[in-house]
Every structure is written in C-alpha cells, then in structure tokens.
Amino acid sequence: MHQIKTLSNRIRKNTGVDSIRCYQCGKCSAGCPLAGDMDFTPNTVMRMIQVEEKETDKKLLQSEAIWLCLSCEMCISRCPMEIDIPKVMDFLRQESLKEGLQNKSANHNIIPFHQSFLDMIRFTGRSYEIGLIADYKLRSKKILQDITLAPQMLMHGKLPIFPKAVKNRKNIKEIFKKTNML
Amino acid sequence: MARIGVFICHCGENIGATVDCFSVAAEAAKLPGVVYSVDYKYMCSxxxxSKIKDAIHEHKLTGVVVSACSPRMHEPTFRKACAEAGLNPYRCEMANIREHCSWVHEKGEATTKKAFDLVRTLVEKVKNNHSLEPIKVPVNKTAIVIGGGVAGIQASLDIANGGHKVILVEREPSIGGHMSQLSETFPTLDCSQCILTPRMVEIAQHPNITLYTYSELESMDGFIGNFNVRIRRKAKSIDEKLCTGCGLCCTKCPTKKIPSEFEQGLANRTAIYVPFPQAVPNKPVIDRTNCRYFQTGKCKVCQKFCPTGAIRFEQEDEIIEVKAGAIVLATGFEVKDAGFFPEYGYGKYKDVITGLQFERLASASGPTQGEIRRPSDGKIPEKVVFIACAGSRDPAKGISYCSKICCMYTAKHAMLYKHKVHEGTPYVFYMDIRAAGKNYDEFTRRAIEEDGAKYIRGRVSNLYEKDRKLIVRGADTLLGGKPVEIEADMVVLATAAVSCKDSESLAQKLHVSYDSYHFFAEAHPKLKPVETNTAGIFLAGACQAPKDIPESVAAASGAAAKVIGLFSNNELTREPVVAKINQTPPPVFSTCMGCELCMQICPYQAIDKEEIKNRNGEVIKTIAKINPGLCQGCGTCVAFCKSKSIDLEGYSNKQIYAEVMAVIND
Amino acid sequence: MKKKLGFYPGCSLEGTAKEYSESVVSLSEQFDIELKQIPDWNCCGATAAHNLNKTLSLVLPSRILAQAQKNEMKEIVVPCAACYNRLSVTQYELLKNDQLKATVEQAIDMPLNTSIRILNVIQFIQEYILPEIPEKLSHTFDKKVACYYGCLLVRPHNILKFDRPESPQFMDEIMQMLGAETIDWPFKTECCGAGLSVSRTELVGKLSGKIVREALDRKAEAIIVACPMCHANLDMRRPAIDQYLEMKTEIPVLYITQAIGMACGLNERQTGTRRHLVKVIGNYFTKTRIPVENNENNPITVEEII
Structure with a gap:
C-alpha cells in the first residue's frame, strides 16, 4: 500500500517523470540560479523522491525550494538524463497545497502572490496589476512593500487604474469551476 | 527401409527426475521404423x-536419435560416436528434452508426453536424413591486420612471431595510433612512446610483416581461409625507395600553417610532412588538399630541394589485391568532437581542451616540450579544472555508455599537472571514480591523497570566460548539491571515446556486425570476445568498445592466438549445412528459373550465376550457383526461392515437413 | 497590400509593459502590417497557473488559441515571451494527448485545433520586418549592446525549437543589422528571477544584478530584451539590483522592437521609451535625425495613464 502512495509513484503517474532515472550527477544544481538559496537543491529534491520514505516525502512538500524554483528550465535543458525537474516541481507545489504542507516562509510571500494572481484572472479574465498588488498586500500583510515604486509606475502609465476585463466573464468563471473540479 | 535407434538420456537427475525416460524409450520402440530403443543414465559417458556404437553394429541402424540435452552441447560428441561406428555422422540427430522440456516443466505426464513428442518428430526427420560429407577448404596462411595502433601492432607481431605472414594496413602516414600521442601511461606513469617505439620499429623490420601505411581497405570478398582483399595505397607523392627520410623537404615547404593532427591542433605542420619524429616509416607524404602545388599548380619547392629526387607529383593511388586466410580488425577509436558541448565552450574558448590535447601538452615531445602551458597565451595555469564524463554516460547527448578510460587518465592528468606545476591546483569534477583494474584504485587514491587533486563529486553545468579566466560552474553533490564556482586558467574535458567515423562502412565491407554506437560486435560477449560473427575475422582493441592499453594488447594477443590456431591447419573442415540448388546431371536439369532473387538477398554474397550450355557450347539457361565455402546455411534463399529450387542440406524442406507432420498427426 | 496577422498582447503589454505594446504596434504600422488582436482574449495563466493548478495552466492558453481559431487566425504574434512559452507548451501537450485535448475543449466549451502558428517577437521580426529593414533603416544604432534572451524564449528547446538553447544568436544578428556591436556574454539565457519579482524582490535583485553586472563588465551600453518579465526585473527592479550590486547603475534596457523602431526613425512616443524607469538618454545613433530626447519634452498624459 505504501508503495503505491509514495510521492515517487504519484509523480510517475501524474507527470510521467521517473525519478529513479536520476543518477545524481548534480548538473541541475550546478546550473540552477537559486540552488544556493534553496533549503534543498534540485538534485537533493530528486534524491528525496527516490528514497520513498514518508518522512522524507513530507519534508520535501514542506520545503521552500519547491516554491523558489523559477521554472527557468535550465536544469532540464542540460540534464544528461532529460529528467523534467520543472514538471516535478509544479507537481510538488500542487501536492504541497493539497496536503496543506505549505512552507511557512513561502506562505508569506510566494504562495499568496500566485493565489492573488489567479484570483485576478478568475474575476477579470486577465491580470490587473493594481488589483493584484492590493490583493497580494492583503494576503501577505506587506502593506508597505514597493510603496515608492507604485507611484513611479503610475506616472509612466504602467499601472492602468481600471481593469480591462474579458467580456465573456461567465466563460472564465466556468473554466475555473471546471478545472478546480477536474 | 529405415532402421532407427533411439537413445534416451536421463542426464542424471536433470531429465530423469522430471521425465519418465523408461516409458519414453518403451513408447519410442513402437514407432514405425524404430528397431531399437533404450534409456540410460548418462548417454554422453x-x-x-558404447551403447550407441554397439547398437549401430548389432541392429544395422541407418539413423540415430539421441534424446538428451541441447545439440549445442553434445551433438559433436554423438555424431563422432556414430562416425566411429561407421554411420555417417549427419544421420545422427538430437532431440532436446532437457532445455526444451525437463528444465522448463514440472514433473508429470504432460512433460513425459512432450519429451516423447520431441523424440517422435526427430525420428521422422532422421528417416529423411542422408549422408553428407564435411566441406574442406584450403587455408591461406597470411593474415591482414587493419589498423596500426597498439592493438594492431601487437596482433601483427604475435602472428608474425608465430611464423606467419602479416600484412599490416594503416590509414595514416605512420603506425603508432593514439598510444604514440600519449605522454605517460597509467598506472605506472611510464613514458608511452618509450615503450611503443621499439614495437613500431620491430614492425618495420620484421621479415614476416609487410607494412602498408597511408592505405585503406577498399573491398573484401571470399571467406575464412580464402579472403581476397583490395587495398588502396593512397598516393604519398614520393618514391619511398629513393627517399632517405632526411626531412629537408619538410623544412623547405612553404605551407606551414596546417593544424597538425598528431598534435591535436596545438601545433602546425607543413603540407609535405612526417606526422611525428618517431614515425614508422619515417618518410614524408604530401597532403594534397593543403599542398600549394596541387592547389594552384605552382610551387614544387620540395622537388627542387630533394637531394635524391624522390618527389613524385604524378603518382596515383594504387589498388593492390592480396589474399589472406584471416583478418584482424584493429581500427581503434576516436575522441568525440567536443563541439557538441556548447555549455562547455569547446572551440569557443582556446583554453578549453580535450584530454588528448592535454596529453600532447604533457608530452616531452609535444608542442610545449612537456611544459603545461595554456594554448591562449602560453601561461602556466595556476588552476586547472578536469571535467570527467564529458559526453560519456549522457543519453541526452546520445552516448549512454561509460568510456571506461577517462577516470584513469583524468587522475593521471591531475597527477602529471601537479608534478609539473607544483604550486598549481587541479580540480576534478566527477560522477563516479571507476578504477577497476590492477593497481588502478591505488592510482586514483594517490592522485587525491598524495598529489592533492581536489575531487568534487558533481557535473559541471556550464563555463564561461571572464577576464582571461574560465569560470566553471559546478555543484558538490556530497554537500547536498551546493553550487561551486571555480575560476580556472584551463579546463580539460574527458571527452567520450567513440567509434571511428567510417567504422560503419568498414563493417559493411567486411560483413561484420556492429552495435548501435558503431563499435564492432563480438560473436559472444563472454565466450567469443575476439571473434566476429564472420568466420575468420577477429577483433583487437578499442574498435570493439573503449579499452585501455593493457586491455587492447590482451585482446590483440587473443585475436593473434585465434589466427595462429586457424593457421595450424592446412585445410578447414566446415559443416555441410549449406544451401544447394537442385540439379540433376546429365543433361543439367534444374527447376531454377534464374530470377536472381536469391543472389540479391543472400547476406553472405554466396550465390553466383551459372551458365548451362548445350553440347554446342551455347548458353541455354542461367541458374543460381551457391558457393559452399561462403554459404553460412542461414536459409534465407530457401525461403525466398519462388520455384522451390533451393534446399538446405541437413534441414531440407522434406525433413522439416516430416517433423511438422509428426507433430500434427498425433 | 497590408499583411494581416493575429495578435495576442497578453496582460503585461496592457500594463507594466505598455511600451512594448506601443513599440510592437508602431513598428508593425511602419512596416505595413496589421496586427489584429484576438477578440476577448484572456490571461495565459503565467507562472501562477502552472505552479498551482496544472489543468488550469493548460486550459487558459487553450481558450486563447480557441478564440484565435474562431476568428480564423492562422498565425498569431505573441510578443510576451511568457505567453509565447505557455501557448507553445500547451499546444505541444494537447497535440501529444487526445484525451487531454478533449478535457480542455470541454472546459473552455469551444472546439480547438492545434495548427495555429505561434510566433514569438523574434520570429515575427525575422519573417516580416527584416526583409524590409534595408529600405526602412534611417539610422545606425551606434552602441555596444548585450542581447539578453532569458529563459522563456529558448527553453524547453525540444518544444519551442527556437534558436540555440546555449548561446542563442538571433537577437544578436538583428542588432548587428541595425549597426550595433553585440557583446558575446555568457548570461544570455540565465534567469532574471521572473515571477518572484513581487514576492521575493531581493532574489530578483541578486539574479538580475548578476546579469546587469556581467553586461557592464563587458562594456555593454544597453541591454536588449524580448520579454516583459525580463524588462520589468531589469528596469523596474533597478533599485533592488543597485542594492545588490552596491552601486548605481544606469544601463538602459530596451525591447528589441524599440531598438528597431528607433533605428527606423520612430519617436519615443511611438517606441514608448519614455516610460522606462531607467532613462534612455544619450546619442544612440549616427546620422541621428531625431535624438533620443529627455522625456520632459514628451510627458505622459493622464489619458495615457488610465
């Protein structure tokens, strides 16, 4: 039973990525722009998946690394085994949310930002910066962030005050409803 | 009327514990045509x-079925026993009731039934067997060795010292191969050229060896013991008999800026050149694509200065035809062009070099007289990064295999660098250290412990040049993948060892099979490592897979032993299992329509045309003719023949049909 | 004959990257190309969607493609590298998997075929602008520039199949045609920090800082980009960059379309350079007819802000 439930198996099933193919050469970590800032580097992430231990799986889903990953795809573009680490990272983030294991630090910044972004699309069909920033500030409680940048952007016409929404908003709402159900 | 004897073997417990051998023998005795049937504990003893021999005499047997193990195991044993008793050995067949029955089934009635069925089918076949005579072919006791690297040299010397003639064919102007380019060899650090050069000289002086350098195999036909090989001797543009090898032409040649192949592009050569001072033969050739005279029609400086008048601009390629009984392939390997590694900047940054280039830098006879100086500005590098597995074990780049030699030579490089630049620091990025071999692991440990090579377990992501330094970005996987950045002065890539570019076409010319990486394939990975699937053609060295020097030499001696073994016979005996066109003389009658389909599909080029003439000498028909010396008995032609005019001796349609019918008519 | 092409601006080009949109549109006008926006387009989902919800990250781009298809567009120009990446990846995934395609069609409630050609801005320039450049070029771009491609144009290479994944060249070739000298530098495809711009600004300062420093060290006088995220991080996040580098940097960041526009004589209202936070000041051209002016002369009006 445990065998089926391991993260490694879920990853294989959902993304098609077979983590056991990783032979730990470390080329991903060597090229990763944020490896130095991560709690677990990309090759360590792959190793943690390989060991198939409940505790390790949990530790991984709680890590900040999975949220720091920029999806820049440098790792896979140079991976000798062509292992799609970005795809694995996407899956890990979604699993982390699903199991409520979000990393504490990321939960204050990166995660609320993504959520605010999706909220914006849900409501308007497009991203709308002022709304996004406001929403994010409320979620992250970082009211003062970028307080000097915003007026500058405004003055340069880079922050439209009114959202330019999709006309067929119903369609967008439907999409969100359906995909959340899927 | 057929009189068949059936002999059921228990093979101790192997068959006896699963199959009721006694009842199989009893049932077999009832089969029509069977006059004698018996079971016994060890039939091969x-x-x-003796039981078989006695029965042949006593019951005047015309056919024998031994029901035991696989014919691959004991068919020769039993056929020999039959022959000794005066029965044509090809009237003896084996029913495999061990591998095909007792080993793969549980004990039980069904298993015994299957054993009996196997016997039954073979009895029907043997009824249709007739006497065959083995084919005898003469052996030409000359060997051709293709490739004059260390493997080719070793094989040639061994065969020649065994008293046989050898023709050694080398593509380059000199023999020596990659080994002549190396500085020192692992794990003893003895000088590569010092140990190789005497062997090269021996080749040149050996009375049994004919050396053709600057020559390539053009085509081959024939078969084991009787190969006909055409060799293209490329025009060297000199008269070798007149040339004394004084070298004056090379010093006078005005075209001086051609990157030297021997120096791996780290130094230049002239258009008329000897690849390196110790070359054998030590006589120059003109590289026509770079020669001013051949390109513009004007120059002839070398001719003007040659004291013996040995320059021959008008010389043409010459094709010579030689006959040989065996061929040894020793074409070696190439270093993968590192250009396929854009992230490592080979070709873009001058100070990123290959391992082979490093060998030239470290070689006393190299472009820097053995001083480690980087190519861009000749400075002595303070930090050198060695990157292992540059291309090897990298399926994304198309090479999944381990090149085997890089771990060792990289450790050697780090060591040599440290020996020559005491204050320098060598870094080695590696994935695994593969140092299996006599004194190999001790050697890599020495590089780390005594010579201070800094080994970092991780692969380099990329590198770039900044302020005359190469910034190497790697990671230390033993520290959890911590990024490591090293400002190096020079980077050495342990590029993958790959098969030679034209190995595929050579393999096709020789009908030798090759693997997906175009390395030549051995006949059996364990038990026939130096044989190919074409009888009489053997493998030596790295043309088969990446190999280091001791392994190449061992394989070469192995191949030589096979050749000498082959040459110990004046003629060869071959199994008469060959295809035959039906033909009844006289007058020649054949159902063959001469459609020539079989000629096209025969994988061994064993089928030719034969003209049938009437009494007046007029051609009345053209039919196919199979050369029994070449035919390997694969049966492809039998399957393709539209008029069913071909049969495979020992496996005729009639025999197979009888077997099949025996199964169906249960 | 005016050439007509489908156009997907994406959200950035309506907001933070308004000047990119302006320069793409005015450049197209200059070259007699009509860009027709995909009607009622929506956001592609960007980083957030594929980080949080895989299906959504495929459905949102699918709706865009379906809308384009509905309006019989065969080719669409997608200047935003992120949108280009998301649309291309989605198309690739759907082409591979019929079941997925059916799921997506059901979610967007529209049929979808996957044959629409998606052009990134470089491909658009190569195909539709470059052939006419010799005619329209009025100035020589007389600067040393660093062409910065970022991640999203070139990776994943097996899907996008655009340029070379290591050390790409296409932007360099275009800039060389304009007369610029391009530097050979190793940070062409390093990541700028992308989606962490707001949530982890200090990391963006570091990653983008390394890029700016490398460009400066190699004596570049401008950075040329083709992605609104790269531009935002290198331009708007300059304070964070300067903080990381502990120095004040003034190297401007130009969209490739702005650079071409300038060389073809478009003014800064048309190219949108006045909207940059790091000012584009100085003489960029020989034969300059219109010097690049200080934006005081060309203020942004209230209507433009809204």
Missing part, C-alpha cells in the same frame, strides 16, 4: 556412447 563412455559406456553411454
């Missing part, structure tokens, strides 16, 4: 064989 002396008493067992």
């Amino acid at each position: 002396d008493p067992g064989q």
Whole structure:
C-alpha cells in the first residue's frame, strides 16, 4: 500500500517523470540560479523522491525550494538524463497545497502572490496589476512593500487604474469551476 | 527401409527426475521404423556412447536419435560416436528434452508426453536424413591486420612471431595510433612512446610483416581461409625507395600553417610532412588538399630541394589485391568532437581542451616540450579544472555508455599537472571514480591523497570566460548539491571515446556486425570476445568498445592466438549445412528459373550465376550457383526461392515437413 | 497590400509593459502590417497557473488559441515571451494527448485545433520586418549592446525549437543589422528571477544584478530584451539590483522592437521609451535625425495613464 502512495509513484503517474532515472550527477544544481538559496537543491529534491520514505516525502512538500524554483528550465535543458525537474516541481507545489504542507516562509510571500494572481484572472479574465498588488498586500500583510515604486509606475502609465476585463466573464468563471473540479 | 535407434538420456537427475525416460524409450520402440530403443543414465559417458556404437553394429541402424540435452552441447560428441561406428555422422540427430522440456516443466505426464513428442518428430526427420560429407577448404596462411595502433601492432607481431605472414594496413602516414600521442601511461606513469617505439620499429623490420601505411581497405570478398582483399595505397607523392627520410623537404615547404593532427591542433605542420619524429616509416607524404602545388599548380619547392629526387607529383593511388586466410580488425577509436558541448565552450574558448590535447601538452615531445602551458597565451595555469564524463554516460547527448578510460587518465592528468606545476591546483569534477583494474584504485587514491587533486563529486553545468579566466560552474553533490564556482586558467574535458567515423562502412565491407554506437560486435560477449560473427575475422582493441592499453594488447594477443590456431591447419573442415540448388546431371536439369532473387538477398554474397550450355557450347539457361565455402546455411534463399529450387542440406524442406507432420498427426 | 496577422498582447503589454505594446504596434504600422488582436482574449495563466493548478495552466492558453481559431487566425504574434512559452507548451501537450485535448475543449466549451502558428517577437521580426529593414533603416544604432534572451524564449528547446538553447544568436544578428556591436556574454539565457519579482524582490535583485553586472563588465551600453518579465526585473527592479550590486547603475534596457523602431526613425512616443524607469538618454545613433530626447519634452498624459 505504501508503495503505491509514495510521492515517487504519484509523480510517475501524474507527470510521467521517473525519478529513479536520476543518477545524481548534480548538473541541475550546478546550473540552477537559486540552488544556493534553496533549503534543498534540485538534485537533493530528486534524491528525496527516490528514497520513498514518508518522512522524507513530507519534508520535501514542506520545503521552500519547491516554491523558489523559477521554472527557468535550465536544469532540464542540460540534464544528461532529460529528467523534467520543472514538471516535478509544479507537481510538488500542487501536492504541497493539497496536503496543506505549505512552507511557512513561502506562505508569506510566494504562495499568496500566485493565489492573488489567479484570483485576478478568475474575476477579470486577465491580470490587473493594481488589483493584484492590493490583493497580494492583503494576503501577505506587506502593506508597505514597493510603496515608492507604485507611484513611479503610475506616472509612466504602467499601472492602468481600471481593469480591462474579458467580456465573456461567465466563460472564465466556468473554466475555473471546471478545472478546480477536474 | 529405415532402421532407427533411439537413445534416451536421463542426464542424471536433470531429465530423469522430471521425465519418465523408461516409458519414453518403451513408447519410442513402437514407432514405425524404430528397431531399437533404450534409456540410460548418462548417454554422453563412455559406456553411454558404447551403447550407441554397439547398437549401430548389432541392429544395422541407418539413423540415430539421441534424446538428451541441447545439440549445442553434445551433438559433436554423438555424431563422432556414430562416425566411429561407421554411420555417417549427419544421420545422427538430437532431440532436446532437457532445455526444451525437463528444465522448463514440472514433473508429470504432460512433460513425459512432450519429451516423447520431441523424440517422435526427430525420428521422422532422421528417416529423411542422408549422408553428407564435411566441406574442406584450403587455408591461406597470411593474415591482414587493419589498423596500426597498439592493438594492431601487437596482433601483427604475435602472428608474425608465430611464423606467419602479416600484412599490416594503416590509414595514416605512420603506425603508432593514439598510444604514440600519449605522454605517460597509467598506472605506472611510464613514458608511452618509450615503450611503443621499439614495437613500431620491430614492425618495420620484421621479415614476416609487410607494412602498408597511408592505405585503406577498399573491398573484401571470399571467406575464412580464402579472403581476397583490395587495398588502396593512397598516393604519398614520393618514391619511398629513393627517399632517405632526411626531412629537408619538410623544412623547405612553404605551407606551414596546417593544424597538425598528431598534435591535436596545438601545433602546425607543413603540407609535405612526417606526422611525428618517431614515425614508422619515417618518410614524408604530401597532403594534397593543403599542398600549394596541387592547389594552384605552382610551387614544387620540395622537388627542387630533394637531394635524391624522390618527389613524385604524378603518382596515383594504387589498388593492390592480396589474399589472406584471416583478418584482424584493429581500427581503434576516436575522441568525440567536443563541439557538441556548447555549455562547455569547446572551440569557443582556446583554453578549453580535450584530454588528448592535454596529453600532447604533457608530452616531452609535444608542442610545449612537456611544459603545461595554456594554448591562449602560453601561461602556466595556476588552476586547472578536469571535467570527467564529458559526453560519456549522457543519453541526452546520445552516448549512454561509460568510456571506461577517462577516470584513469583524468587522475593521471591531475597527477602529471601537479608534478609539473607544483604550486598549481587541479580540480576534478566527477560522477563516479571507476578504477577497476590492477593497481588502478591505488592510482586514483594517490592522485587525491598524495598529489592533492581536489575531487568534487558533481557535473559541471556550464563555463564561461571572464577576464582571461574560465569560470566553471559546478555543484558538490556530497554537500547536498551546493553550487561551486571555480575560476580556472584551463579546463580539460574527458571527452567520450567513440567509434571511428567510417567504422560503419568498414563493417559493411567486411560483413561484420556492429552495435548501435558503431563499435564492432563480438560473436559472444563472454565466450567469443575476439571473434566476429564472420568466420575468420577477429577483433583487437578499442574498435570493439573503449579499452585501455593493457586491455587492447590482451585482446590483440587473443585475436593473434585465434589466427595462429586457424593457421595450424592446412585445410578447414566446415559443416555441410549449406544451401544447394537442385540439379540433376546429365543433361543439367534444374527447376531454377534464374530470377536472381536469391543472389540479391543472400547476406553472405554466396550465390553466383551459372551458365548451362548445350553440347554446342551455347548458353541455354542461367541458374543460381551457391558457393559452399561462403554459404553460412542461414536459409534465407530457401525461403525466398519462388520455384522451390533451393534446399538446405541437413534441414531440407522434406525433413522439416516430416517433423511438422509428426507433430500434427498425433 | 497590408499583411494581416493575429495578435495576442497578453496582460503585461496592457500594463507594466505598455511600451512594448506601443513599440510592437508602431513598428508593425511602419512596416505595413496589421496586427489584429484576438477578440476577448484572456490571461495565459503565467507562472501562477502552472505552479498551482496544472489543468488550469493548460486550459487558459487553450481558450486563447480557441478564440484565435474562431476568428480564423492562422498565425498569431505573441510578443510576451511568457505567453509565447505557455501557448507553445500547451499546444505541444494537447497535440501529444487526445484525451487531454478533449478535457480542455470541454472546459473552455469551444472546439480547438492545434495548427495555429505561434510566433514569438523574434520570429515575427525575422519573417516580416527584416526583409524590409534595408529600405526602412534611417539610422545606425551606434552602441555596444548585450542581447539578453532569458529563459522563456529558448527553453524547453525540444518544444519551442527556437534558436540555440546555449548561446542563442538571433537577437544578436538583428542588432548587428541595425549597426550595433553585440557583446558575446555568457548570461544570455540565465534567469532574471521572473515571477518572484513581487514576492521575493531581493532574489530578483541578486539574479538580475548578476546579469546587469556581467553586461557592464563587458562594456555593454544597453541591454536588449524580448520579454516583459525580463524588462520589468531589469528596469523596474533597478533599485533592488543597485542594492545588490552596491552601486548605481544606469544601463538602459530596451525591447528589441524599440531598438528597431528607433533605428527606423520612430519617436519615443511611438517606441514608448519614455516610460522606462531607467532613462534612455544619450546619442544612440549616427546620422541621428531625431535624438533620443529627455522625456520632459514628451510627458505622459493622464489619458495615457488610465
């Protein structure tokens, strides 16, 4: 039973990525722009998946690394085994949310930002910066962030005050409803 | 009327524990045509064989079925026993009731039934067997060795010292191969050229060896013991008999800026050149694509200065035809062009070099007289990064295999660098250290412990040049993948060892099979490592897979032993299992329509045309003719023949049909 | 004959990257190309969607493609590298998997075929602008520039198949045609920090800082980009960059379309350079007819802000 439930198996099933193919050469970590800032580097992430231990799986889903990953795809573009680490990272983030294991630090910044972004699309069909920033500030409680940048952007016409929404908003709402159900 | 004897073997417990051998023998006795049937504990033992011999005499047997193990195991044994008793050995067949029955089934009635069925089918086949005679072919006791690297040199010397003639064919102007380019060899650090050069000289002086350098195999036909090989001797543009090898032409040649192949592009050569001072033969060739005279029609400086008048601009390629009984392939390997590694900047940054280039830098005879100086500005590098597995074990780049030699030579490089630049620091990025071999692991440990090579377990992501330094970005996987950045002065890539570019076409010319990486394939990975699937053609060295020097030499001696073994016979005996066109003389009658389909599909080029003439000498028909010396008995032609005019001796349609019918008519 | 092409601006080009949109549109006008926006387009989902919800990250781009298809567009120009990446990846995934395609069609409630050609801005320039450049070029771009491609144009290479994944060249070739000298530098495809711009600004300062420093060290006088995220991080996040580098940097960041526009004589209202936070000041051209002016002369009006 445990065998089926391991993260490694879920990853294989959902993304098609077979983590056991990783032979730990470390080329991903060597090229990763944020490896130095991560709690677990990309090759360590792959190793943690390989060991198939409940505790390790949990530790991984709680890590900040999975949220720091920029999806820049440098790792896979140079991976000798062509292992799609970005795809694995996407899956890990979604699993982390699903199991409520979000990393504490990321939960204050990166995660609320993504959520605010999706909220914006849900409501308007497009991203709308002022709304996004406001929403994010409320979620992250970082009211003062970028307080000097915003007026500058405004003055340069880079922050439209009114959202330019999709006309067929119903369609967008439907999409969100359906995909959340899927 | 057929009189068949059936002999059921228990093979100790192997068959006896699963199959009821006694009842199989009893049932077999009832089969039509069977006049004698018996079971015995070990049929292959002396008493067992005597049972067969006695029965042949006593019951005047015309056919024998031994029901035991696989024919691959004991068919020769039993056929020999039959022959000794005066029965044509090809009237003896084996029913495999061990591998095909007792080993793969549980004990039980069904298993015994299957054993009996196997016997039954073979009895039907043997009824249709007739006497065959083995084919005898003469052996030409000359060997051709293709490739004059260390493997080719070793094989040639061994065969020649065994008293046989050898023709050594080398593509380059000199023999020596990659080994002549190396500085020092692992794990003893003895000088590569110092140990190789005497062997090269021996080749040149050996009375049994004919050396053709600057020559390539053009085509080959024939078969084991009787190969006909055409060799293209490329025009060297000199008269070798007149040339004294004084070298004056090379010093006078005005075209001086051609990157030297021998120096791996780290130094230049002239258009008329000897690849390196110790070359054998030590006589120059003109590289026509770079020669001013051949390109513009004007120059002839070399001719003007040659004291013996040996320059021959008008010389043409010459094709010579030689006959040989065996061929040894020793074409070696190439270093993968590092250009396929854009992230490592080979070709873009001058100070990123290959391992082979490093060998030239470290070689006393190299472009820097053995001083480690980087190519861009000749400075002595303070930090050198060695990157292992540059291309090897990298499926994304198309090479999944381990090149085997890089771990060792990289450790050697780090060591040599440290020996020559005491204050320098060598870094080695590696994935695994593969140092299996006599004194190999000790050697890599020495590089780390005594010579201070800094080994970092991780692969380099990329590198770039900044302020005359190469910034190497790697990671230390033993520290959890921590990024490591090293400002190096020079980077050495342990590029993958790959098969030679034209190995595929050579393999096709010789009908030798090759693997997906175009390395030549051995006949059996364990038990026939130096044989190919074409009888009489053997493998030596790295043309088969990446190999280091001791392994190449061992394989070469192995191949030589096979050749000498082959040459110990004046003629060869071959199994008469060959295809035959039906033909009844006289007058020649054949159902063959001469459609020539079989000629096209025969994988061994064993089928030719034969003209049938009437009494007046007029051609009345053209039919196919199979050369029994070449035919390997694969049966492809039998399957393709539209008029069913071909049969495979020992496996005729009639025999197979009888077997099949025996199964169906249960 | 005016050439007509489908156009997907994406959200950035309506907001933070308004000047990119302006320069793409005015450049197209200059070259007699009509860009027709995909009607009622929506956001592609960007980083957030594929980080949080895989299906959504495929459905949102699918709706865009379906809308384009509905309006019989065969080719669409997608200047935003992120949108280009998301649309291309989605198309690739759907082409591979019929079941997925059916799921997506059901979610967007529209049929979808996957044959629409998606052009990134470089491909658009190569195909539709470059052939006419010799005619329209009025100035020589007389600067040393660093062409910065970022991640999203070139990776994943097996899907996008655009340029070379290591050390790409296409932007360099275009800039060389304009007369610029391009530097050979190793940070062409390093990541700028992308989606962490707001949530982890200090990391963006570091990653983008390394890029700016490398460009400066190699004596570049401008950075040329083709992605609104790269531009935002290198331009708007300059304070964070300067903080990381502990120095004040003034190297401007130009969209490739702005650079071409300038060389073809478009003014800064048309190219949108006045909207940059790091000012584009100085003489960029020989034969300059219109010097690049200080934006005081060309203020942004209230209507433009809204």
